[in-house]
Amino acid sequence: MDLVQHNPMHPGKFIKRVYLTPHDIGSNELSRKLQVSAGLVSRMLNGKTDVSPAMAIKLSKVLGRTAESWLAMQDNYNLWIARKSIDLDKYESISFA
Numbered sequence: 459m460d461l462v463q464h465n466p467m468h469p470g471k472f473i474k475r476v477y478l479t480p481h482d483i484g485s486n487e488l489s490r491k492l493q494v495s496a497g498l499v500s501r502m503l504n505g506k507t508d509v510s511p512a513m514a515i516k517l518s519k520v521l522g523r524t525a526e527s528w529l530a531m532q533d534n535y536n537l538w539i540a541r542k543s544i545d546l547d548k549y550e551s552i553s554f555a
Contacts, residue, residue, distance in 0.1 A: 465538070466531070466534045466538050467531075468505035468532075469502070469509045469517075469528055469531045469535065470501075470502040470503040470504060470505050471505060473488075473502075473517075473521065477521050478503075485499045485503055486499075488520070492513070492520055494513070494516070508532050509528050509529065509532040511525070511529060514532075
């Protein structure tokens with residue numbers, strides 16, 4: 459049985475909601491802590507770019523959680539987007555009988 463998450467949150471939105479907004483931390487401060495450009499952090503927070511493995515490691519150190527959890531969150535979001543955009547009725551299964 460597949461557990462399908464409905465409307466999972468992009469990691470950037472999660473970061474804003476759970477870490478930045480409640481603690482009054484700005485994106486510029488986060489970009490300094492992550493040692494990446496402010497533009498990259500802005501794109502991530504706005505869901506315009508994915509969390510890469512390298513970014514997941516940095517987020518793990520700076521914000522907590524495991525790198526694997528950051529990547530899993532990104533994968534869940536990407537899979538949800540793909541499921542919404544691909545019409546599986548066009549595809550036929552291969553029979554291995």
